[in-house]
Amino acid sequence: MATATATAPAEATAPAGASRPYRIRQGLAGWAFATPFTVLFLLFMAVPVVASLVMSVTDLRSTDLRTPFAVEFVGVDNYARLLDDAQFRRAALNTAVFVVVGVPLTMAVGLAAASALNSGLVRFRAAFRVGFYLPVVTSIVALAVVWRFLLDPEAGLVNNALRVVGVEGPNWLGDSDLALPSIIAMAVWRNFGFLMVIFLAGLQAIPTELYESSRLDGAGRWAQFRHITVPLLRPTLLFGGVVTSIGYLQLFEEPLVMTRGGPLDSTLSVSYHIYNQFGFGNYGYAAAVSYVLFAVIVGLSVLQFRLLGSRD
Amino acid sequence: MRRRDLLARGALYTVLGLGLLVVVGPFLWAVLSSMKPEAEIRRIPATWWPEVFTLGNYRELLSRLDFPQAFANSAIVAVLTTLGNLAFCSLLGYALAKLRFPGKRALFLVVLGTLMVPSMVTFVPQFVMVSNLGLVNSYGGLILPFLATPFGVFLMRQYLLSIPDELIEAARVDGAGELRIFARVVMPLCGPALATLTILTFLASWNNFLWPLVVATTEDRYTLPVALALYSVGQNRIDYGLVLAGAVAVLLPVVIVFVLLQRHFLRGIATTGLK
Numbered sequence: 042m043a044t045a046t047a048t049a050p051a052e053a054t055a056p057a058g059a060s061r062p063y064r065i066r067q068g069l070a071g072w073a074f075a076t077p078f079t080v081l082f083l084l085f086m087a088v089p090v091v092a093s094l095v096m097s098v099t100d101l102r103s104t105d106l107r108t109p110f111a112v113e114f115v116g117v118d119n120y121a122r123l124l125d126d127a128q129f130r131r132a133a134l135n136t137a138v139f140v141v142v143g144v145p146l147t148m149a150v151g152l153a154a155a156s157a158l159n160s161g162l163v164r165f166r167a168a169f170r171v172g173f174y175l176p177v178v179t180s181i182v183a184l185a186v187v188w189r190f191l192l193d194p195e196a197g198l199v200n201n202a203l204r205v206v207g208v209e210g211p212n213w214l215g216d217s218d219l220a221l222p223s224i225i226a227m228a229v230w231r232n233f234g235f236l237m238v239i240f241l242a243g244l245q246a247i248p249t250e251l252y253e254s255s256r257l258d259g260a261g262r263w264a265q266f267r268h269i270t271v272p273l274l275r276p277t278l279l280f281g282g283v284v285t286s287i288g289y290l291q292l293f294e295e296p297l298v299m300t301r302g303g304p305l306d307s308t309l310s311v312s313y314h315i316y317n318q319f320g321f322g323n324y325g326y327a328a329a330v331s332y333v334l335f336a337v338i339v340g341l342s343v344l345q346f347r348l349l350g351s352r353d
Numbered sequence: 354m355r356r357r358d359l360l361a362r363g364a365l366y367t368v369l370g371l372g373l374l375v376v377v378g379p380f381l382w383a384v385l386s387s388m389k390p391e392a393e394i395r396r397i398p399a400t401w402w403p404e405v406f407t408l409g410n411y412r413e414l415l416s417r418l419d420f421p422q423a424f425a426n427s428a429i430v431a432v433l434t435t436l437g438n439l440a441f442c443s444l445l446g447y448a449l450a451k452l453r454f455p456g457k458r459a460l461f462l463v464v465l466g467t468l469m470v471p472s473m474v475t476f477v478p479q480f481v482m483v484s485n486l487g488l489v490n491s492y493g494g495l496i497l498p499f500l501a502t503p504f505g506v507f508l509m510r511q512y513l514l515s516i517p518d519e520l521i522e523a524a525r526v527d528g529a530g531e532l533r534i535f536a537r538v539v540m541p542l543c544g545p546a547l548a549t550l551t552i553l554t555f556l557a558s559w560n561n562f563l564w565p566l567v568v569a570t571t572e573d574r575y576t577l578p579v580a581l582a583l584y585s586v587g588q589n590r591i592d593y594g595l596v597l598a599g600a601v602a603v604l605l606p607v608v609i610v611f612v613l614l615q616r617h618f619l620r621g622i623a624t625t626g627l628k
Contacts, residue, residue, distance in 0.1 A: 064453070070531035071454025078445040079460065081501035086467055089478035096478055157369055171615050172373045175380065178611045180560040182578035183603040186585050186596050187383045196593065198382050201399040230376065291473050294562055298582050312473045319477055319567070327477050335474040342469075 097329035103322030112325075119329035129330065131306045132314040135221060139310065140289045143225045147285055148278065150229055151236025156266070158237070159244040170241070174234040181231070185298035188227045189214065192299075214300050217307035224295050224308055232288070236281045243277030244270070283342050290338050380604065387411070387597040394593050410598035419572045420599065423580035430495050430565070430576060431558040437500035438554045439547060445501075446509025447535055451521060461510075468503040472563055480567055490570045499558060505550055512546035513539070552614060556607060577603050 097119055099112045123129050154173055158166050176184060191198045192213040200210035213223045251269050260268070271278070293312040296302050302309035302317075311334050318327040382401075386394050387410050389403045414420045448454065449461050479498055480489075488494035516539060524534045540547075565576040566583075575583070581599045585591055 067452055067531075068454040071448045071452035071457065074444045074448035074452065074531075074535070075454070075460060078441040078501045078506065081441065081497065082464065082467075082503075085479060085482065085498040085501070086470075086475065086503075087463065089475045089482055090467060090470055092478040092481070093474060096481070101481075154369075154372065157365055160365065167615075169369055169373060171612060172377050174615075175608065175611065176376060178556060179607050180562075180578050180600075180603045182560075182562050182582045183600040184379075186581060186600040187379055187604075189585070189591070190383070190386070190593055190597060191379055193593075195397060196395045196399065198379070198399070201397070204398060230379075234376070287469065287471070291471050293473070294582070298585060301586060315473060315477075316563075319480075324477055324481065331474045331477060335471065338469075338471060 093328045094332060096325050097332050099325045101325040101328075103324060105324075115325070119326050120333070122326065123330065123333065128306060128309065129311075129314055132309045132311045135307065135309055136290060136292060136311045138221060139225060139228070139292050140286055143228050143289050144282060144285050146225070147229045147232050148236055148281060150233040151281065152240050152274075152278075154233060154237040155240035155244055156270070159241055170238065173237055176231040177235045181294045182298055184227075184231060185295050188295075189299045192223055215304060217304045220300050220304060220308045224292075224299065227295060227299075228289065228292075232285065236285065239281050239284075240274065240277060243274045247273050279345060283345050286341055286345065287338050290334065290341070380608070383597050383604075384601055387594065387601050389594065391592065391594045394597075410594035411602075413595055414598045414602065419575060419580055419584075420577075420602075422573055423575045423577045424602065426492075426495075426569075426574060427559055427577040429492065431555050433492075433496050434499045434558040435551055435554045437496070438502055438505045439550060441501045442505030442550065443509045443540065443543065443547070444535070445506050446513055447539060449506070449510045450513035451516075451518070451539070452531075464503045464506050468507060476563055476567055479564075483568060489568060490574050492574075494568045495565055495574070495576070498564065499561070502554070505554065508550055508553075509543070509546055512543060516542055548614075552610070556610075559603075559607065 098114060098116055100115045100118075101112045105112050154169075158169055190196070192200075194200055194210065194212040194215065197210075197213075199213070203210040211219055214220050247270065251273075252265055255265055255269060291312050292310040293316065296308040296310055296313055297316075300308045302313050311330065315327050315330045315334070318330060385401065385403060388406055388408065389400070390405050390407050390409065393400060393403065393405055445464075449457060483489060483494045483498065486494075488497065520538060520542075521534055524538045529538070560578065561576070562578045562582065565574075565579045569575050569579055572580070577599075581596065581603060584599070585596045
């Protein structure tokens with residue numbers, strides 16, 4: 042304690058006591074180091090984030106790019122138009138289903154895989170972890186191409202496997218009732234490995250004494266899981282849920298490559314709708330839709346933290 | 354008791370093994386199918402191992418002008434994006450972690466605040482910006498918006514905080530300039546962080562889809578995922594052999610790098626909690 046009080050003032054005064062030119066020199070060096078990044082960041086990130094909000098209250102179209110000042114201010118018209126846009130409503134519904142069904146499923150599979158790998162008696166744990174994580178790091182476009190082949194009604198692996206047991210499988214991606222569930226299945230397959238790694242780190246942080254003492258009290262595996270694992274893992278589960286929701290809300294590549302949003306808009310997502318509107322040249326409207334998506338992402342994250350974060 | 358343990362262990366390995374089969378199976382099947390002639394790919398019942406082994410799909414992939422070009426474009430974009438991020442993110446990360454300058458806190462908060470902004474929100478105004486700069490369908494347009502990523506700054510700053518100040522002070526006392534300290538004293542100690550940043554940036558760029566899809570308007574600027582997606586979307590009766598060969602060309606380099614360097618990937622997640 043005595044040494045701490047003796048050294049603390051010395052440490053505190055050392056930078057403050059440094060000469061004025063020294064501090065100015067360091068300030069200049071600081072900005073010199075920061076400038077290259079900051080210029081690029083302002084130009085391609087900060088300005089666009091603000092600009093997209095401005096664009097969303099204008100009627101900017103692709104044809105206006107050369108004369109940006111001819112653009113009219115239209116207030117909340119773009120946002121009002123959203124409500125009348127039947128395609129947007131369909132896209133919002135599809136995206137909601139994708140998130141509400143897909144996120145819990147992915148988390149459940151991720152948690153099951155993490156628990157299995159954490160159970161203490163698993164050899165080749167590294168091999169399993171690498172295998173399960175493989176789809177996470179690979180190109181989603183390439184995987185969507187592979188899955189389109191996998192789900193092909195004639196040549197696909199899935200229907201070939203069903204034929205072995207005597208069942209003629211459906212046209213997964215060509216049926217408007219099955220296309221979205223098929224894409225959800227693919228998303229679970231692709232993303233659970235990420236959650237598995239996050240959850241595994243959380244599980245390893247739980248002290249093993251807790252399990253040992255509860256076993257002496259006669260708790261079974263399931264009781265341990267419910268009353269020790271889940272409560273202590275809550276922050277990790279919350280984090281995984283938020284990150285996965287944010288990702289799933291931006292569903293885009295899978296429907297583009299596998300179904301082109303069809304059949305009958307049954308796999309059209311909000312992001313795909315933004316992309317289409319951008320393609321039609323409706324920049325102002327596309328910016329408005331993207332801001333609504335952004336607001337939902339922020340809102341959902343806040344909500345999940347409120348719901349799951351404050352119970353203890 | 355022993356018996357039950359053995360049974361539980363057997364069940365566990367069975368489930369995990371089946372899971373592994375489900376996850377890795379599609380990769381294997383795609384690779385094997387890409388080496389079959391189209392007729393065999395479409396045959397019912399399907400063959401697992403190629404009856405007729407052929408590299409024809411890959412030969413066709415190479416002889417189509419757009420695919421080798423797309424491969425080169427992906428590599429050029431990924432390499433330059435990675436180099437840019439290594440330079441700019443470590444410079445700013447160092448300034449934020451170790452230098453005192455006015456506006457530092459505000460700059461850090463702004464950069465941190467955009468860490469989670471999704472690309473779906475920014476791509477329309479980014480496109481307007483790039484188009485005003487005359488960079489649509491150019492390498493500049495493909496690369497510049499990704500040269501300075503908040504993620505990279507965050508990663509580098511967190512790592513640099515763990516480097517002792519005394520080291521930097523000692524170099525200053527010896528009369529070394531700030532740039533020299535950064536390049537000769539600090540950077541050599543950042544190997545693990547730079548490795549993680551290299552891998553994650555290269556991968557993100559290699560797999561990136563939305564931005565190149567929007568900015569590249571002619572085939573000679575397509576990156577590999579764009580070429581692959583537009584080629585397979587553009588056909589009603591898809592030529593599976595060709596697109597599977599294309600998919601394997603996108604997947605295989607990443608799979609190999611991942612299996613060799615997996616601990617860097619997993620450290621990236623541990624440090625930042627992000628992919």
